[in-house]
Amino acid sequence: MRSGNAGNGMGKKTTTKRTESEVKRVLYERPRALLDVHTHYCAGCGHGTMHRLLAEVLEELGVLEQAIGVAPVGCAVLAYDYVDIDWTEAAHGRAPAVATGLKRVHPDKVVFTYQGDGDLASIGMAETIHAANRGENITVIFINNAIYGMTQGQMAPTTLIGQKTKTTPRGRDPETTGYPLKVCELLDQLVAPVLLARTTVVTPKHVRQTKALLKKAFQCQMENVGYSLIEVLSPCPTYWHMTPMEAYHFIEQTVTDSFPLGVIRDVKDRA
Amino acid sequence: MQPNEQAAPAATTDQEHRLIIAGFGGQGVLTIAKLLCTTAMSEGKNVTYLPSYGAEVRGGTANCQVVVSSGVIYSPLVEQADSLIILNQLSCDRFVVRLKPGGLLVLNSSAVALDDASQTGARQVLRLPAADTAARIGNVKVTNSVMLGAFVRASGLVAEEDCLAALREHWSRRRAEVIDPNVTAFRRGVELAAEA
């Protein structure tokens, strides 16, 4: 465990004198690989939760020293500042190609991309589809918050019908801008992918489910089963112009109508 | 025909010979070029081989510009050819104007008609029923070997035995059914040129 504040500081402010065994009974701590730094993420953003899950899962699988991450261009570009493993940073949309190069050279390492919706489903759609279609043995973590956060709130390919953004000021109109793009369902048309699932991080239950799926995705790679993609519906309170709690409810009540949660494909279970 | 000139090499004074081989794709144009080059290399000469490529080979035509020299080869482009080896009519129509006066023109007369060859200014026009000859040998695919044998004899550019060795080497990984007709065709080409 790293020094400094562990987790969110639960139970720290007590003044009661405790026995040594009581003090050592840790309820919640920072995963080894989660660096003790302030993130640049906004309040209520889903990236923080996902970074923590990523660090937990890699640690629990015992692959921190084998992991190589590929950061995107987008809000998560600085993911390497928060998770203490080998990283590189791809040009916008190119993470699956970069990961392909890394994984082919190091088939024994655990290679993953961490991408947002603009990066993965707009500018990088060709790389996304072709890496999936080749069945590259990599794990893709897809953070879908239905907006371009880093560039301050433009329409994403996953923006909901009617959703107001900087570039759809009167709401997304499918007549001129098409429909929310369902990446998991699209990739489900391909033969090669082995695990495609959509989840979210807005309740503790969902966080636990997401962690289990993420673990499964990395296990697919470690067992050389093949390509996996975990899509995470993630809140962006800032550019949805909501409070964090409103954003969380919005995902549960509205976003999941367009993007139903669930395992879209799990070849491992089917086999 | 000027038989007395047959043995004279068509090379220019600086021992450089520039030629174009052209025909339909599949007629073995590039194989002729490659065999001439490897033979010349085996004799210690310098070579360049510049094939047509990409859109230029659409429509099924192929050509190769070859330069054989005792010295440095500068441009691999053959604007003015010392020799032309022509396997089809299209190529004849296109390349005959690039023959140097006094050059050598070897035609596959089974597929090429050139009524007035005098306009070409060729030193020698060798009309070989190469495809018919190949068919009689039993495999029309060896048309190119007939042409090669005839060209080697008529030009004296490389030694016949060296070229035959290169030909055997080229087909060495194939069965005798492939090698033997090519050798026969090459020899028949040599004979046809000698008789011309």
Added chain:
Amino acid sequence: MDSEQPEGKVALVSGNEAAGEAAIRAGCRFYAGYPITPQNELTAYIADQLPLRGGVFIQAESELAAINMVFGASAAGTRAMTSSSSPGISLKQEGISYMVGCELPAVIINVQRAGPGLGNISPAQGDYYQATRGGGHGDYRCISLAPFSVQEVCDLTYLAFDLADAYRTPVILLADGMIGQMMEPVRFDHLPAPSPTPRPWALTGTPGRKRNVIKSLRLPPEELEAFNLKLQDVYATIEQREVRLEVTGPDDAEVLLAAYGTSARICRQIVERPLRQLPFKVALFRPITLWPFPTAKLAELAEKARGILVVEMSAGQMVDDVRMAVAGRCPIELLARMGGNIPSAAEITEKLITLFA
């Protein structure tokens, strides 16, 4: 080429194939590429040979993907290469800029064709600016090597990997359709076994070491400026150490021809085997490194010259570097052919006579 050629033999090989073979001999173990004429033989050669010799070949979905796969492979610590022709190289520029920003070595082969746009597939030299000025966004240069024979394609491809390693930079091999398609006798047996420099910065997982992060994002302006200054230092070293050129012809030449690649090949004939006697002595100045450009040597030659004729298969791009090097020491003229046309020895001779007789 015949990959089973025994060592010590001269093989009849195309420029494209020679680049492939030399790359493998240089220790390249990763290649990603996308089909485009006139470099397809290179991709085909690598596809056939690299997997048999311990490497990875990927036909990428696009040029963008190809260069970024090379990015990944290079970050992983292996010698990696991609190749393409002009339009495809344009697409790779983004990736090249990122590799510079990440100090990643790689070799990029451009078998140039004529542009702009789709243009055609004939040989051209219109990508000189792109190759020598950086090509993508940001302040950078890539070492650019210009072969003028198939043997030189082999030798410079091998060298490109060493230079890329030594300076942690992408290196461009700038050939053209003629050099790529043409076959000539080539030797490979003189190439030594590769000796890639250690890559402690590579992404290999972290057992026994602190983590590595390979990135080009440097948000604080002072940090990014410091990185740029570091790059400029590297470039100054390259300019000092890596200039390569060839001068052919008499030391007391009155007129200089300046050309590289295919056009230099044609020019060399005028020096060594002229079509007709010229009333002045001519030498050929041939840069082998286009960047770093052999500025000092050209300036020295220009002191004694009556004039320089630059011969390019472009509207005139290298002529800018010639002008900067010569700096008014003598007049500079240009013979420019475009569209895939190769200047002939005859037209160069005629131009020389018109200008300098």
